[in-house]
Amino acid sequence: MRSLSLAWRNIFRNQRRTLFTLTAIMIGIMALVLFDGFVRYTLWGLQESTIRNGLGHLQLATAEEYFTTGNFDPFRYLFTDQEAIISKLQALPEVKNVVPQVTFSATLASAEKSGIVMVQAVPVELARSLLSFRQIVEGRDLQVEDRYRVILARGVAEKIGAKIGDTMTMMAITRNGGLNAADLEVVGIATLGLRELDNMQVFMDLPTAMEFLDITSVPLLITVLERTEYTGQVKEIITQAFNGQSGQPLAVKAWDELADYYQQVQGFYGTLLQIIRFIIMLVVIFTIINTMTMSVLERTREIGALRALGTQKGAIIRLYIAEGLWIGLLGGISGVLLGLIASSLINNLFGGIYIPPPPGMAEGYQAFFASSSVTVWQNLLLALAVSVLASLYPAYKGANLKIAEALRFL
Amino acid sequence: MVVVSLEQVYKEYKLGKTTTPALNGISLQLMEGEMIGLMGPSGSGKTTLLNLMGGIDFADRGKVFVYDRDLENMSDRQLAAFRSRTLGFIFQSFNLIPVLTAFENMEYPLVLQGIAKKERRRRVEEMLAAVGLTAVKDHRPDELSGGQRQRVAIGRALITGPKLVIADEPTGNLDQSTGKAILELMKELNEKEKTTFILATHDPMVASYMKRVLYLRDGLIVREEEG
Incomplete structure (x- = not known):
């Protein structure tokens, strides 16, 4: 508990830097919420057009x-x-x-x-x-x-x-x-x-x-x-x-077992989403590692003092992970909110985005962003996980500073 | 009772390709209730000596015992617990936690010891009164004067009732009268609680408060004076 409140205060010490880190997470998560909403809508559209083009939901044969x-x-x-x-x-x-x-x-x-x-x-x-x-x-x-x-x-x-x-x-x-x-x-x-x-x-x-x-x-x-x-x-x-x-x-098949094309598109978009998610999160991770390592460096003497007072290494690690947790939480929540607001603006104000015919389709369509509660939770957890992951290295670095050297640090 | 015992301790620092000897086979015994001053020019090994006693740095050769415990053989976890329970550290540059108030800075070592909130509050209030900071207890370090900050640091070092207080130029950044007030406080504790103090200093005024003063040069004790 102590780590969480201390960490909360620490992240507001260098407000400009924290703001930069938060912005990186926020934009990353917002982009993912939008892309996820787009994929969801597109797959939903394809699913319904597949089903309602003669495939039905379930097919029974002998x-x-x-x-x-x-x-x-x-x-x-x-x-x-x-x-x-x-x-x-x-x-x-x-x-x-x-x-x-x-x-x-x-x-x-x-x-x-x-x-x-x-x-x-x-x-x-x-x-x-x-x-x-x-x-x-x-x-x-x-x-x-x-x-x-x-x-x-x-x-x-x-x-x-x-x-x-x-x-x-x-x-x-x-x-x-x-x-x-x-x-x-x-x-x-x-x-x-x-x-x-x-x-x-x-x-x-x-x-x-x-x-x-x-x-x-x-x-x-x-x-x-x-x-x-x-x-x-x-x-x-x-x-x-x-x-x-x-x-x-009697043999029964559900629509998705019969729709090869749908399966392919779903697989394609799924992979695309993973790749984009990976790249964005990599950028976010390095941003957080960079700012947090800087903050470890700045706080070298303070860490030395904490350790000299008898603070265990584990507590220093917990402190930095807690800072990562807060940053992830703040960045994640604001990113998801921003993503949802942007989705709803594009859906309602601009009437979606026109997408030209994708491969295999006869016509283009108006795409909307269909975000779900899964989008919200997934991206929130992603932001948290990534921030905590990114804080591990700075945390480890901070905890393993040599105390006497850290206290001499100017 | 022997509090600290150093036997033939050597320590050198490597900076790039050059090695600078800091301690050159020093031997020393510190008895309970002593108030010892360490004097000597910069680089004579004062800080290194204090760091070794505090278990935050280690000798290249020789033995360091604190309360009969060989610090070299303790794990990092044991050392941290040992520092928390037995030692009080005071640094020249205060090293307070900037995001914590004066109250919280003093409370921190008690949190480390796992003391209950109510008891912590009682002891911190008591210590704030003793160092005369009750009025500014909710201020953060950057809202305090140098003298006030050092008093917070001293309160933090003393609040757990440590048996040994290690201070590296505790009055180095303070004006004469504030420095004196702080030394009086230490002296009082030394007399009442039998707390052992070891202070590194450049200031002859500080040395005048000590019961014994050791003069260091090139990592060796070259002279010793009884106060």
Whole structure:
């Protein structure tokens, strides 16, 4: 306790120097709070666009392999009691919708050009909840009574030169191995925000797809939840309550297990944040070491006197660590506060910052700073840890001064 | 009773490539209740001698015993505890803790000894009265005069009731009358409490208060006078 009060007074001895040290920590922590908020917002945006672009929160299939190779051979994995599973899922309060889906690859041809596409077929009345991030940029959305009509993703329409009202021919393998072909009318062109999806996705209603493929059930049930945070707990419930009950085995995957791109971006930003954090903290550490070593030097005689009076080495070390603790606390709190104020100013006054399209994205976006309580605690602890760490060397130096020499020091 | 005993003590300082001998095989005994003055020109080894007795510096050769304890064989931790319990240090340049008030500076050695707050307060108030600083007890060192500062330093050195007080030119920075007042205080303690004092000084006036004066030159005792 004594060290803390003595240390508190000591840090105000050379106010200008303390202010410089505090400013270094403050700016460093503020930068980290802002960057952390930016990463959080960006990842959150990517997460929601991933989920609401057709991935859903949880996907159920009859086998693990479906998630890797199912699109090329959906017929092997068809549910046998799909209705029973859907009604059980619908009974969970966290579940918003259960969307049966079949996805298959097909060749789509106009009069001149053709290309391989991925057809996603869901009931039209449920499409909006699953694909809420899909934007119709031309034409219209599918309606419940639409049959043999499709929406093309923008990249697909450009590749094969399709316009609204055009008729396309779709060819694909059906359940019994034969090749089927059908004429489809293009009613809309859409974008999903992710370039990768925009270049291959085609949407149609589920009854048409089932008729075309000659199937009576689907290989995939997509669950959309009320909130993304429920994903983990609902996955747990499904795995525990459903397995073994139905005749077929059940494989459940959460959205983040299926979103490779999201995982990559998350990993990328995570690493970036670590590197920036490391560099900023290194600068802060050296600033603190520098000022504290200076203060040890200035207080050499005083340390000598304290030691001559019978103060133990450990108490000198504690004194300097306590000074580091105070500096970290003051710098950390002011840095976090400043970061939060700056975030809220940019969010509310300037309406965010425009970010041009990142790699793989179709469009730029307006970025906000989504700071959380985790940001606050993490950065506060970081400031404390770094300051204490930085004070170790000066503390050790001070404690090991030779007393007689320290007292002679001018 | 022997308080300090030095046997054939040598000490030299290295400064770059030159070595300066500070103590040249000095032997000395200090008895309880003595008040000894050390005189001699600068560099004659006064401060070194005091540092060795206080366990804040160590001899190159020879033995230093304080209360029959060989200081060389004690750990840093033991030495710190020994200084806190047995010794009182007074420095020429006061060496008060600038961020602490006069009261807190005097209280500090009692905190080191782990004495309870109430008892600390009683003893500090008593000592403040004894050195005549009650009126300025809440002032920090930079708000005190030189004489007041040295009285704080003396209060700090004496508050634990040390058996041996080591003072390096305690009146060197003070005017004549303040210096005298401080010496009177020490003399009183020496007579009442049998506290042993050893003082290094240049000042013949200070020496006149001592029971015994040792004259040092080139790290050796060259003359001894009874006061």
